[in-house]
Amino acid sequence: MTAYAIILAAGQGTRMKSKLYKVLHQVCGKSMVEHVLSQVKELEPDQIVTIVGHGSEKVKETLAGQTEFALQKEQLGTGHAVLQAEKILGQKQGLTIVVCGDTPLFKAATFKQLMAYHQKKRAVATILTAAAPDPTGYGRIIRDQTGDVAKIVEQKDATTQEAAVHEINTGVYCFDNRALFQALHQITNQNAQHEYYLTDVIEIFNRSKQTVAAYKMADFNESMGVNDRVALAQATALMRQRINRRLMENGVTLIDPQTTYIDADVQVGADTVIEPGVVLRGQTVIGRDCLIGAHSQISDSLLADHVTVTASYLEKAQMDYGSDIGPYSHLRPQAKIGPAVHIGNFVEVKKAQIGKGTKVGHLTYVGDATLGQHINVGCGCVFVNYDGVGKHHTNVGDYSFIGSASNMIAPLEIADHAYVAAGSTVTDDVAAHDMAIARGRQVNKKGYYDRYPVAQAAKKAAESEKSKK
Numbered sequence: 001m002t003a004y005a006i007i008l009a010a011g012q013g014t015r016m017k018s019k020l021y022k023v024l025h026q027v028c029g030k031s032m033v034e035h036v037l038s039q040v041k042e043l044e045p046d047q048i049v050t051i052v053g054h055g056s057e058k059v060k061e062t063l064a065g066q067t068e069f070a071l072q073k074e075q076l077g078t079g080h081a082v083l084q085a086e087k088i089l090g091q092k093q094g095l096t097i098v099v100c101g102d103t104p105l106f107k108a109a110t111f112k113q114l115m116a117y118h119q120k121k122r123a124v125a126t127i128l129t130a131a132a133p134d135p136t137g138y139g140r141i142i143r144d145q146t147g148d149v150a151k152i153v154e155q156k157d158a159t160t161q162e163a164a165v166h167e168i169n170t171g172v173y174c175f176d177n178r179a180l181f182q183a184l185h186q187i188t189n190q191n192a193q194h195e196y197y198l199t200d201v202i203e204i205f206n207r208s209k210q211t212v213a214a215y216k217m218a219d220f221n222e223s224m225g226v227n228d229r230v231a232l233a234q235a236t237a238l239m240r241q242r243i244n245r246r247l248m249e250n251g252v253t254l255i256d257p258q259t260t261y262i263d264a265d266v267q268v269g270a271d272t273v274i275e276p277g278v279v280l281r282g283q284t285v286i287g288r289d290c291l292i293g294a295h296s297q298i299s300d301s302l303l304a305d306h307v308t309v310t311a312s313y314l315e316k317a318q319m320d321y322g323s324d325i326g327p328y329s330h331l332r333p334q335a336k337i338g339p340a341v342h343i344g345n346f347v348e349v350k351k352a353q354i355g356k357g358t359k360v361g362h363l364t365y366v367g368d369a370t371l372g373q374h375i376n377v378g379c380g381c382v383f384v385n386y387d388g389v390g391k392h393h394t395n396v397g398d399y400s401f402i403g404s405a406s407n408m409i410a411p412l413e414i415a416d417h418a419y420v421a422a423g424s425t426v427t428d429d430v431a432a433h434d435m436a437i438a439r440g441r442q443v444n445k446k447g448y449y450d451r452y453p454v455a456q457a458a459k460k461a462a463e464s465e466k467s468k469k
């Protein structure tokens with residue numbers, strides 16, 4: 001069967017009250033139109049045409065390489081939008097599925113059911129409908145006495161009687177491609193919104209006695225159209241439930257799915273436990289047997305198996321097998337944490353590689369550095385990477401020891417088995433098996449305490465304490 005798909009994504013979305021183009025608003029980390037396109041692609045149509053208009057450059061950029069585009073210069077309605085695909089598809093023979101870019105919850109399986117039903121009915125047009133608990137805002141499916149679809153009436157054009165109908169147009173249709181474009185040339189904009197409605201082709205087909213069918217889907221929620229921010233939040237909540245459910249079915253423990261926020265493309269391995277308040281974003285991939293502790297946020301990062309994250313923030317970072325981090329640490333882009341590495345609390349790592357078994361336990365900044373294996377970095381160390389103009393790199397070799405409160409002034413080479421004494425500010429390279437000590441020698445000055453005002457104050461306090469007794 002030859003099949004084509006048209007995605008409508010040119011409408012302005014005024015009800016969103018946004019400078020961002022409607023179909024680019026995100027639902028669980030992915031724009032609505034990307035959700036739609038990903039499901040349409042599963043149908044493997046011969047061609048996909050996306051209708052773009054306002055902000056078309058951004059939409060094209062988002063969907064580049066996955067669909068053809070047709071420009072709708074003025075947004076004159078959904079019928080006018082589909083007509084913009086005529087140059088590409090108008091002469092083709094086959095079936096065309098039309099989907100809106102603002103219905104992010106549709107599943108490919110539903111589209112497939114619609115297409116199968118359309119073929120079974122040998123219809124020229126098949127409408128995907130649903131029973132809406134509250135049909136406000138949707139086009140209503142008006143059936144005749146025999147139960148066949150007579151027409152679709154938009155909310156704004158509906159009589160009170162029509163408005164009372166709960167069966168709605170989901171905005172998804174299957175058409176005979178040629179018949180679709182022929183009918184589109186006959187629609188007018190004589191309606192409440194002065195728009196060319198795609199939905200008007202139904203009446204046209206009926207007038208010419210061509211078969212119109214309707215396939216009623218079971219789950220109205222899946223068909224939800226997003227026109228404002230309230231619906232955006234509702235769609236996001238439904239999508240989140242779906243994502244969380246899929247992960248749990250695949251063996252991931254979510255302690256509290258209600259407060260676990262995971263983007264659509266995130267992958268998590270079996271037997272990983274995710275605690276409340278966790279946010280997993282973008283293209284994050286998490287292995288098996290990990291523990292993602294409460295209130296951690298992880299974006300576009302790669303975690304191997306047996307990794308533990310405790311209340312930490314990771315972005316574009318990697319953690320290898322058996323490593324752990326937190327609480328309250330921050331991995332920034334290009335942080336590569338090796339296997340069995342321990343990153344403790346209040347540590348920031350940026351553009352740095354940390355080798356197997358190395359420990360960075362407390363209050364440390366590691367930026368632009370390569371640390372080898374089994375190094376111990378003490379508390380409060382700074383890899384001083386920036387001189388006000390450029391960034392410089394530090395290397396630390398295997399089995400070295402960096403004492404607490406040390407500054408490594410880059411560029412710097414500290415070899416294997418080297419030692420940096422606590423409190424050092426290291427400016428020169430350190431050779432293997434050497435120790436660098438770079439700090440002022442301590443001098444104790446006899447009786448100096450009494451010279452300072454603090455001594456007077458202490459004396460007074462002691463006296464007043466005495467008089468109270």
Ligand code: UD1
Binds near residue numbers: 009010075170224227
């Ligand atoms: C549309 C349907 C309505 C259905 C609802 C389902 C029409 C006339 N109405 O109404 O029956 O119940 O969807 O969600 O079709 N668009 C364009 N160009 C335009 C206008 C719209 O590309 O000139 C695109 C929009 O970007 C959007 C889609 O078409 O993705 C639907 O447009 P929208 O204005 O949201 O239509 P609804 O009023 O929701």
Ligand code: CA
Binds near residue numbers: 225227
């Ligand atoms: Ca809509």
